[in-house]
Amino acid sequence: MIYHRALPHVYGYLLPRCGSVSLAEDLTAETFMAAVAATRKPDAPELTVGWLVGVARHKLADHWRRSAREERTAAVAAQPEDAVDDPWDTWLDTDAAHAALRRLNVHHRAALTLRYLDGLPVAEVALHLGRSLTATETLLTRARAALRRVVREESHDR
Amino acid sequence: MTADPLDALRLPVVPVDPRPRFAAGLLRQIAAATGDSADPAAGGADPAALRDNPTVRYFVRDLATAIAFYCGRLGFEEELVAAPGFAMLYRGGLRLLLSVSGVPGAGAPLPDGSVPRAGGWNRITLQVTDIVGTVEALRAAGVRVRADVSAGVAVSQALIEDPSGNLVELIEPAAGYRERT
């Protein structure tokens, strides 16, 4: 049955993006229950691993939106924002960058995960986040700056 | 157009096995949601779940000892126990039935007098992480290791015995190797 085969793929998609086993498990369960419900509808989609990962991505974006609403706006506004996107150093420690993502606020983390970890075009990122294209581009600029700041802070600490 | 250095963060989907308890619970939930509704009063096995889970039957000498071994040492979960002769366990997608030799049911003597019993070389294969550590821990706990860890090209494998002498094969894929589907 597709669900057995797809489970490690869905979980494997979610775990590195969630950073916690319990959140990844919750979202995995939500994904499969949503999939089962969708297969009951008359225009049921084709049940493939790729489609299930897409559902998982929606569930993850939903989770980020919920978290973002719960985060106090004061905390979000307190982050210093660089309007200018300075160029990165040519060498990027991807492990450090992936780890640093966890330290960003949820808006920045969501935008960078969809745009870079998933490789989605900016227009699709906008759809997932429920923002306009312009707002998403602005968010990505700030998110990249925030990521660079965290990566630099952590490398100086070493 | 200059390449975006953050494109290096691209993370393709790599399958990861979740915790066996979680996986078993979720797959049962899905089977219940997608299968025919079973009459809870009917007892026995749920037909919808049986359709979805590959099933293996092992013969054992003692039910409680066998359950303690599979659940306590190998991460199986109890689904149903019908002492003294039968138990149904899950580990991920594998449904393992334990039948006690000589007890009415699958373990009962056949018309020709032969009685199903444990043993033989055919076996289930379980994937583990850190096979060397796993086998060390099992050995330290008194589990018989019939064949120690040996590394092949794609997998490392080992053979351990359950308390009745049935074989269980443990494997760990080598880094970079994934199951062909």
Added chain:
Amino acid sequence: MSTVSVRYIVDDVDAAIAFYRDHLGFNELMHPDPAFAMLTVGDLRLVLVAPVPAGHPGGGSRPMPDGTRQRPGGWNRFMLEVPDLEAAAAKLRAAGVVFRNEIVTGIGAKQVMIEDPSGNPVELFEPIRPEARLQGA
């Protein structure tokens, strides 16, 4: 965990492949070596291996450190659900498949055991539908 894997020792891998493929609907996934094959049906992966000498590169069917050779047989087996056990059994009998017992009715299912060409058992079962059981009660 993503697939469920069972290993059976057989005398002749090609004969075993033909048996599982033609009688039980398995698909051949790979057969890279005369002594090794992988078949699938549903989520079950069946690995068939013939015993090989101690120096053979593959690990699954070599003798034990004390020299004991792996052999087919025994009672432990994987199970396959069939929608109509009587019909399946009749067809297999007509094709000359060896049966270890007659159809037995247990709690929840009817079952019967057949043997592959090496004498390994396979259990075929048909769940007893709850409605049918209630009717008989």
